[in-house]
Amino acid sequence: MKIRNVNKVDIQNLKVVIDSSELFPSELLDEMMEGYFSKKEECIWLTAVKPEPSFVAYCAPEQMTEGT
Template sequence: MTAADLPEIKILIDATELFPSSMLGEMVQQFLSGNEAKEIWLVLTNPQSVGVAYVAPEKLTDGTFNLLLIAVHPKQQGKGSGTQLIAEVENRLKELGARILLVETSGLEGFELTRRFYLKNGYELEGRIRDFYQDGDDKVIFRKVLT
């Protein structure tokens, strides 16, 4: 990701409604300044930005990373872009010597396709924290061993 990608990524974030795109600038600030070497921000283009992923190391661990964001523009979903993006994330992490990639998502019914996506891509259901996000909305945690 470069600063030039931000306008298109904001459009993508708005289209997916994952979080307010106004938060994006602050999220990427350290990465774009070069101060956060172990964070990974990837943009998938075709020819415009159709997907984005953000991965960061888990503090106080040896080689454990968290996939904190993966999004594909709704018009491009179901065409393999998410699978391509997550495979590239995994490859980059392997190059860094990462051992484990964790993913957290919602347990709500509306996230069923998201949970199936992770299972389809080789992630194991590691745990569930009931009512984490709010009453009735569990945190579902997936894990993939990279080594």
């Protein structure tokens, strides 16, 4: 098993993983990953490949708040 950054070609397989876990509706994944692929967000999406993507992980910097 190899853990690596998600590529655009992984999206269809990751939708199957997301549907099986019922984490959120998989049709939202394309929009959720737009910032990652365009490098507009500092997030990281990871997957494990064995040989197909078998899990998805999302990491993002902690957002600091002001006045709370």
